[in-house]
Amino acid sequence: MRVNYINLKKENLQLANKLKKKLILISKKSEFIGGEELEKFEKRFASFIGTKYAVGVSSGTSALYLSLKCINVDKNSEVITVGNSWTSTVGAIILAGAKPRLVDVDKTLNIDIKKLEKKITSKTKAIIPVHLTGNPANMKKLSRLAKKKKIKIIEDAAQAVGAKIGKKKVGSFGDFGCFSFHPLKNLSALGDGGIITTNNKKYYHWLKTARNVGHFNRDNCKFWSFNMRLDNLQAGFLNEKLKKINKINDDRNINAKLYINNLNKKYIKLPEIEKNNYCVFHLFIIRVKERDRLIKYLNKKNIEVKIHYPIPIHKLRSSKKIFSKIILKNTEKYSKEILSLPINQNLKPEQILWVCKQINNFYEEKK
Numbered sequence: 291m292r293v294n295y296i297n298l299k300k301e302n303l304q305l306a307n308k309l310k311k312k313l314i315l316i317s318k319k320s321e322f323i324g325g326e327e328l329e330k331f332e333k334r335f336a337s338f339i340g341t342k343y344a345v346g347v348s349s350g351t352s353a354l355y356l357s358l359k360c361i362n363v364d365k366n367s368e369v370i371t372v373g374n375s376w377t378s379t380v381g382a383i384i385l386a387g388a389k390p391r392l393v394d395v396d397k398t399l400n401i402d403i404k405k406l407e408k409k410i411t412s413k414t415k416a417i418i419p420v421h422l423t424g425n426p427a428n429m430k431k432l433s434r435l436a437k438k439k440k441i442k443i444i445e446d447a448a449q450a451v452g453a454k455i456g457k458k459k460v461g462s463f464g465d466f467g468c469f470s471f472h473p474l475k476n477l478s479a480l481g482d483g484g485i486i487t488t489n490n491k492k493y494y495h496w497l498k499t500a501r502n503v504g505h506f507n508r509d510n511c512k513f514w515s516f517n518m519r520l521d522n523l524q525a526g527f528l529n530e531k532l533k534k535i536n537k538i539n540d541d542r543n544i545n546a547k548l549y550i551n552n553l554n555k556k557y558i559k560l561p562e563i564e565k566n567n568y569c570v571f572h573l574f575i576i577r578v579k580e581r582d583r584l585i586k587y588l589n590k591k592n593i594e595v596k597i598h599y600p601i602p603i604h605k606l607r608s609s610k611k612i613f614s615k616i617i618l619k620n621t622e623k624y625s626k627e628i629l630s631l632p633i634n635q636n637l638k639p640e641q642i643l644w645v646c647k648q649i650n651n652f653y654e655e656k657k
């Protein structure tokens with residue numbers, strides 16, 4: 291049996307007719323940049339997350355960058371986040387002109403709130419918690435802390451469209467929620483895309499201008515900025531795909547449950563999800579011993595797996611000058627143990643069970 295990590299072809303061809311119709315409709319109107327689809331999508335997305343506003347942008351990276359610029363970070367500002375994330379989380383801080391301060395993660399793979407408190411200084415302007423894999427970070431404690439210290443929260447919800455704490459969706463806790471529609475995400479465009487959610491009207495208007503090279507209308511510009519727009523065509527596709535997101539997230543949860551019930555806990559550390567949380571399992575990350583040997587073993591059995599992420603951000607080549615002295619104990623330890631198993635919604639139960647069997651066999655055979 292073959293188990294591929296992703297199945298984008300199936301995911302998009304299932305919707306081929308609807309996506310084709312959108313393409314024809316938008317082509318007829320020739321609204322490729324701004325337009326009706328984008329406005330509709332922003333309203334629908336804000337309502338889906340539970341915020342007043344949403345601003346479509348060109349990627350999750352742009353969402354993080356623009357949110358940071360919106361609160362005027364500069365070289366005297368510190369922004370706290372984790373080293374256990376995709377590069378963009380830290381890259382956006384550096385590009386926005388602020389100083390990143392990295393905190394370790396706990397066994398949930400998300401920000402360790404106790405360690406975070408010690409990193410807050412009078413220069414801390416914002417915290418970027420990452421809801422890694424679609425597993426919500428501890429937003430209740432974080433929100434309390436940020437309020438007390440008057441620090442902004444920018445949620446990196448790139449992997450977490452639809453994830454919830456109780457009934458409240460991530461992206462609605464902080465001052466900003468930043469989402470990605472990269473083709474591999476649970477809610478995906480047919481290319482790059484992203485969105486920022488917020489309840490703040492002033493931020494909303496600033497973000498709309500900032501994504502549009504600083505132009506507030508066709509002919510006049512308020513400040514210099516980049517072109518970071520989400521185009522109308524992608525928004526059209528996303529309007530169709532948004533209808534399916536709850537089902538996609540639920541199907542991923544069904545797959546996760548199969549893993550949780552069938553992987554041998556004697557050998558494998560499973561994802562740690564708080565009881566009251568709904569994780570959307572953009573990734574299903576386990577922690578194991580002898581990870582690299584296991585990968586080879588699984589590959590031989592035609593099972594494709596990944597590592598998110600093999601090099602923590604502070605160890606990347608681009609980080610050399612900024613983070614040469616920092617030690618993040620768990621982040622570094624986990625980077626050698628983590629393994630992402632196939633979790634996409636188009637997998638069949640027998641494929642998941644096959645993966646479980648092979649992993650369990652690997653450790654049993656060794657005994």
Ligand SMILES: Cc1ncc(COP(=O)(O)O)c(C=O)c1O
Nearest residue numbers: 349350351376378448470471472
């Ligand atoms: C945690 C996290 N933050 C930020 C991003 C950046 O999103 P994008 O690829 O859309 O720029 C990603 C996407 O890979 C991500 O996983």
